[in-house]
Amino acid sequence: xxxxxxxxxxxxxxxxxxxxxxxxxxxxxxxxxxxxxxxxxxxxxxxxxxxxxxxxxxxxxxxxxxxxxxxxxxxxxxxxxxxxxxxxxxxxxxxxxxxxxxxxxxxxxxxxxxxxxxxxxxxxxxxxxxxxxxxxxxxxxxxxxxxxxxxxxxxxxxxxxxxxxxxxxxxxxxxxxxxxxxxxxxxxxxxxxxxxxxxxxxxxxxxxxxxxxxxxxxxxxxxxxxxxxxxxxxxxxxxxxxxxxxxxxxxxxxxxxxxxxxxxxxxxxxxxxxxxxxxxxxxxxxxxxxxxxxxxxxxxxxxxxxxxxxxxxxxxxxxxxxxxxxxxxxxxxxxxxxxxxxxxxxxxxxxxxxxxxxxxxxxxx
Amino acid sequence: xxxxxxxxxxxxxxxxxxxxxxxxxxxxxxxxxxxxxxxxxxxxxxxxxxxxxxxxxxxxxxxxxxxxxxxxxxxxxxxxxxxxxxxxxxxxxxxxxxxxxxxxxxxxxxxxxxxxxxxxxxxxxxxxxxxxxxxxxxxxxxxxxxxxxxxxxxxxxxxxxxxxxxxxxxxxxxxxxxxxxxxxxxxxxxxxxxxxxxxxxxxxxxxxxxxxxxxxxxxxxxxxxxxxxxxxxxxxxxxxxxxxxxxxxxxxxxxxxxxxxxxxxxxxxxxxxxxxxxxxxxxxxxxxxxxxxxxxxxxxxxxxxxxxxxxxxxxxxxxxxxxxxxxxxxxxxxxxxxxxxxxxxxxxxxxxxxxxxxxxxxxxxxxxxxxxxxxxxxxxxxxxxxxxxxxxxxxxxxxxxxxxxxxxxxxxxxxxxxxxxxxxxxxxxxxxxxxxxxxxxxxxxxxxxxxxxxxxxxxxxxxxxxxxxxxxxxxxxxxxxxxxxxxxxxxxxxxxxxxxxxxxxxxxxxxxxxxxxxxxxxxxxxxxxxxxxxxxxxxxxxxxxxxxxxxxxxxxxxxxxxxxxxxxxxxxxxxxxxxxxxxxxxxxxxxxxxxxxxxxxxxxxxxxxxxxxxxxx
Ligand SMILES: Nc1ncnc2c1ncn2[C@@H]1O[C@H](COP(=O)(O)OP(=O)(O)OP(=O)(O)O)[C@@H](O)[C@H]1O
Ligand SMILES: [Mg+2]
Numbered sequence: 001x002x003x004x005x006x007x008x009x010x011x012x013x014x015x016x017x018x019x020x021x022x023x024x025x026x027x028x029x030x031x032x033x034x035x036x037x038x039x040x041x042x043x044x045x046x047x048x049x050x051x052x053x054x055x056x057x058x059x060x061x062x063x064x065x066x067x068x069x070x071x072x073x074x075x076x077x078x079x080x081x082x083x084x085x086x087x088x089x090x091x092x093x094x095x096x097x098x099x100x101x102x103x104x105x106x107x108x109x110x111x112x113x114x115x116x117x118x119x120x121x122x123x124x125x126x127x128x129x130x131x132x133x134x135x136x137x138x139x140x141x142x143x144x145x146x147x148x149x150x151x152x153x154x155x156x157x158x159x160x161x162x163x164x165x166x167x168x169x170x171x172x173x174x175x176x177x178x179x180x181x182x183x184x185x186x187x188x189x190x191x192x193x194x195x196x197x198x199x200x201x202x203x204x205x206x207x208x209x210x211x212x213x214x215x216x217x218x219x220x221x222x223x224x225x226x227x228x229x230x231x232x233x234x235x236x237x238x239x240x241x242x243x244x245x246x247x248x249x250x251x252x253x254x255x256x257x258x259x260x261x262x263x264x265x266x267x268x269x270x271x272x273x274x275x276x277x278x279x280x281x282x283x284x285x286x287x288x289x290x291x292x293x294x295x296x297x298x299x300x301x302x303x304x305x306x307x308x309x310x311x312x313x314x315x316x317x318x319x320x321x322x323x324x325x326x327x328x329x330x331x332x333x334x335x336x337x338x339x340x341x342x343x344x345x346x347x348x349x350x351x352x353x354x355x356x357x358x359x360x361x362x363x364x365x
Numbered sequence: 366x367x368x369x370x371x372x373x374x375x376x377x378x379x380x381x382x383x384x385x386x387x388x389x390x391x392x393x394x395x396x397x398x399x400x401x402x403x404x405x406x407x408x409x410x411x412x413x414x415x416x417x418x419x420x421x422x423x424x425x426x427x428x429x430x431x432x433x434x435x436x437x438x439x440x441x442x443x444x445x446x447x448x449x450x451x452x453x454x455x456x457x458x459x460x461x462x463x464x465x466x467x468x469x470x471x472x473x474x475x476x477x478x479x480x481x482x483x484x485x486x487x488x489x490x491x492x493x494x495x496x497x498x499x500x501x502x503x504x505x506x507x508x509x510x511x512x513x514x515x516x517x518x519x520x521x522x523x524x525x526x527x528x529x530x531x532x533x534x535x536x537x538x539x540x541x542x543x544x545x546x547x548x549x550x551x552x553x554x555x556x557x558x559x560x561x562x563x564x565x566x567x568x569x570x571x572x573x574x575x576x577x578x579x580x581x582x583x584x585x586x587x588x589x590x591x592x593x594x595x596x597x598x599x600x601x602x603x604x605x606x607x608x609x610x611x612x613x614x615x616x617x618x619x620x621x622x623x624x625x626x627x628x629x630x631x632x633x634x635x636x637x638x639x640x641x642x643x644x645x646x647x648x649x650x651x652x653x654x655x656x657x658x659x660x661x662x663x664x665x666x667x668x669x670x671x672x673x674x675x676x677x678x679x680x681x682x683x684x685x686x687x688x689x690x691x692x693x694x695x696x697x698x699x700x701x702x703x704x705x706x707x708x709x710x711x712x713x714x715x716x717x718x719x720x721x722x723x724x725x726x727x728x729x730x731x732x733x734x735x736x737x738x739x740x741x742x743x744x745x746x747x748x749x750x751x752x753x754x755x756x757x758x759x760x761x762x763x764x765x766x767x768x769x770x771x772x773x774x775x776x777x778x779x780x781x782x783x784x785x786x787x788x789x790x791x792x793x794x795x796x797x798x799x800x801x802x803x804x805x806x807x808x809x810x811x812x813x814x815x816x817x818x819x820x821x822x823x824x825x826x827x828x829x830x831x832x833x834x835x836x837x838x839x840x841x842x843x844x845x846x847x848x849x850x851x852x853x854x855x856x857x858x859x860x861x862x863x864x865x866x867x868x869x870x871x872x873x874x875x876x877x878x879x880x881x882x883x884x885x886x887x888x889x890x891x892x893x894x895x896x897x898x899x900x901x902x903x904x905x906x907x908x909x910x911x912x913x914x915x916x917x918x919x920x921x922x923x924x925x926x927x928x929x930x931x932x933x934x935x936x937x938x939x940x941x942x943x944x945x946x947x948x949x950x951x952x953x954x955x956x957x958x959x960x961x962x963x964x965x966x967x968x969x970x971x972x973x974x975x976x977x978x979x980x981x982x
Contacts, residue, residue: 171842171843173841173842173843173845173893174839174840174841174842175842176842176843242843244843247842278837278886278887278889279886279889280837280886318837320839320886320889344840346840346842358842359842360839360840360841361840362837362838362839362840362886362889363837363838363840363883364836364837364838
């Protein structure tokens with residue numbers, strides 16, 4: 001195999017797949033990325049068995065077709081360091097020589113024939129959604145999903161489609177983020193739980209630019225995302241997601257409206273003095289203000305007051321400020337709405353068009 | 366008067382093996398003597414009791430009528446009605462012990478009460494009851510158990526050597542005696558006196574005879590009362606902690622008993638003092654109204670159950686902890702003081718700060734330099750072997766040739782016990798190996814481990830902060846459902862209320878499952894499921910208390926946080942940082958050990974140094 005190509009293009013394409021090979025694995029061959037060259041284009045393919053990604057690059061000159069494995073970590077690092085506009089890649093045996101300007105680098109890969117084959121995909125059901133919309137939906141919800149691998153389905157996001165409406169839901173049991181969008185996808189309802197990792201890789205692989213449609217195809221146990229030159233196939237998680245609609249409060253004693261960016265700023269300030277042991281900020285809604293306070297015994301105390309329009313009795317409620325900040329950060333509203341009842345009932349935050357965040361308070365015992 | 370118990374009472378009584386070996390014979394007989402009000406008890410062993418055991422007392426004795434019933438099963442003078450089972454004040458209550466001895470040995474009781482002019486005796490050999498016959502004897506009772514298991518050779522074969530049996534009995538008698546300082550105990554073995562414990566000595570004096578001077582010299586007095594509950598006795602200092610729990614002793618109303626809950630609470634009080642895996646030494650007597658404790662749970666009467674276990678646990682924990690803390694502050698005589706700098710220690714980032722007005726403190730970072738430290742000297746002990754003294758709690762290293770005039774145990778440098786930190790704060794020191802600070806005091810050397818000390822300081826800060834705040838609950842939006850074993854589930858739900866007060870909300874989810882609705886906010890990053898699983902994990906005792914386990918989980922978190930946020934070996938500190946750390950350490954509750962139990966400071970007195978250099982010969 002021998003190719004000539006633009007360095008920047010190659011680097012961009014490689015970065016789509018470069019994050020997929022696992023750092024640690026009992027099968028070290030998957031720490032490589034497969035490079036296949038034919039018909040004046042090249043394909044990069046990487047997999048960790050659960051998630052695979054493929055990216056095609058057209059603007060290359062293939063002097064000699066063929067395949068080679070590139071060690072993912074070193075190749076990424078090397079491509080970042082090179083600065084000449086063009087590169088030449090040439091493989092021999094299981095080695096790949098990269099020439100750039102006056103430099104020459106040899107990367108030792110492995111036998112391409114041993115590399116896992118691209119997965120066969122069983123999907124039939126296809127949805128289309130502008131990629132920027134979908135990525136925004138992922139950003140609005142993924143932070144709320146559980147980090148731990150072990151808690152059943154909730155270290156993934158639920159994709160819940162029904163009658164032209166796609167919902168994305170993330171929860172870690174303490175908070176829940178829900179967002180939705182109108183999309184093309186037919187009449188049949190569909191549900192799937194997609195691993196957070198897959199969605200993060202997707203965020204990295206496809207830029208926000210362009211209003212290209214992202215094609216999502218759902219299979220029994222797999223999901224595929226395809227956008228332009230990029231295709232990803234991932235295993236789904238077990239379809240056991242908590243009954244999320246039940247935890248979204250439908251009624252509340254008080255409804256409050258506050259300025260979002262001011263709340264975010266103030267919350268950050270007050271949170272400085274919420275102790276490291278129990279991250280907690282007290283919210284007290286008075287008739288036309290919101291009093292924020294936090295205390296860290298032995299360190300200090302913060303009190304802050306801001307305008308709020310309060311409909312209802314208001315009252316006191318405490319939250320982990322980090323949980324709320326996560327959501328305020330991705331909200332694009334000027335004024336947000338809070339519906340709350342008491343310190344044992346979840347509070348509901350309306351953070352954007354079709355964007356709801358539910359947060360469980362911290363209470364005294 | 367001895368009565369045969371009505372059958373319903375009999376059925377309530379935990380039946381089982383009463384007599385397994387000479388040990389159990391002695392235990393039952395001595396307990397009987399104590400129940401009979403004896404002031405003097407003599408135990409005689411022949412071949413470790415395998416040949417013959419005699420127990421003599423000066424107690425109330427048997428009337429001839431009582432003698433007739435002595436070997437009858439379930440005959441006891443100590444219990445009449447079922448209701449009596451609720452408040453047992455005597456050590457025996459089943460009316461079982463003599464009867465079982467009569468059936469597996471040749472037993473003779475000779476006895477005389479105060480009122481009788483002459484004594485009587487009765488024998489029972491392998492269950493064959495003899496006649497009551499007159500027999501002269503002084504007031505009191507003599508019980509002889511000969512040829513134990515003569516009619517059950519299989520069980521006889523299980524007996525250990527006479528020496529081994531005797532050793533166990535001696536240990537037992539000592540333990541029984543620790544709870545009855547008013548009684549005179551003697552152990553005779555094969556004609557010689559093996560142990561003599563005169564009445565009226567103090568617990569500490571008795572301890573010297575029973576477990577030796579080393580233990581007796583390292584115990585601290587305890588006496589706490591809480592309503593009708595009292596705990597008193599002695600707790601061992603951390604340095605005499607052991608690998609096993611054989612000296613972690615607890616008496617409930619004079620009865621030597623095991624109680625996992627209470628024992629766990631005591632261990633917890635020691636937690637910060639002990640190396641992982643070592644067991645505290647304690648001799649604690651709990652006194653409480655007999656109707657608040659059930660002694661009838663184990664055939665050997667060695668386990669008890671409390672009506673309000675939490676209260677007992679709380680008190681023993683409290684008692685042990687207070688005693689240790691108080692003892693930690695007792696100045697050691699003869700310790701000299703170093704000159705303490707006049708300058709007020711300053712608060713530095715990440716290091717101990719002084720309490721005081723929140724806004725009034727001097728928070729500026731003081732520029733380094735100008736300290737009194739001889740900067741950069743890397744001290745290295747060149748006699749490593751001599752200075753390698755081993756941590757307290759671990760076995761003392763063997764010294765190759767201790768000077769003959771000195772007891773080996775005395776040459777170990779001791780973990781400091783006096784308020785050493787206040788005295789060395791501001792003093793001159795050298796930093797050795799970027800980890801230890803070596804202070805020269807008027808009295809000798811003080812070596813501080815900076816990481817261990819900082820860990821302690823951080824730990825107490827975190828804990829104080831936690832203790833000062835009310836428990837808070839991070840409620841769960843979606844309850845987490847956990848499947849548990851039946852026993853675990855029952856236990857967890859049984860303690861649901863207690864746990865809720867500390868922030869863990871659980872309830873029944875049907876089937877084998879429980880639902881977790883909230884977790885203590887301090888533990889909000891811990892998975893609710895793992896929290897509950899660790900609470901019920903290894904639950905081998907249904908009586909285990911939930912609270913200590915939950916607290917353990919909380920405290921565990923502080924440990925690791927304290928460790929992570931502490932200065933490490935290799936971090937070089939400025940003089941003023943050192944001074945501030947020592948200042949704060951001097952106000953710590955337990956400054957002498959890090960939260961993992963390692964010492965933070967060692968002192969080498971002039972005398973000890975002299976010994977190391979063999980100047981004493
Ligand atoms: N040394 C003694 N002096 C006076 N009375 C005794 C003595 N030993 C036993 N007795 C009487 O004999 C009875 C039976 O004793 P035994 O040890 O068999 O039963 P117990 O002590 O009542 O109960 P347990 O089986 O729990 O020990 C006692 O209740 C007591 O009245
Ligand atoms: Mg008895």
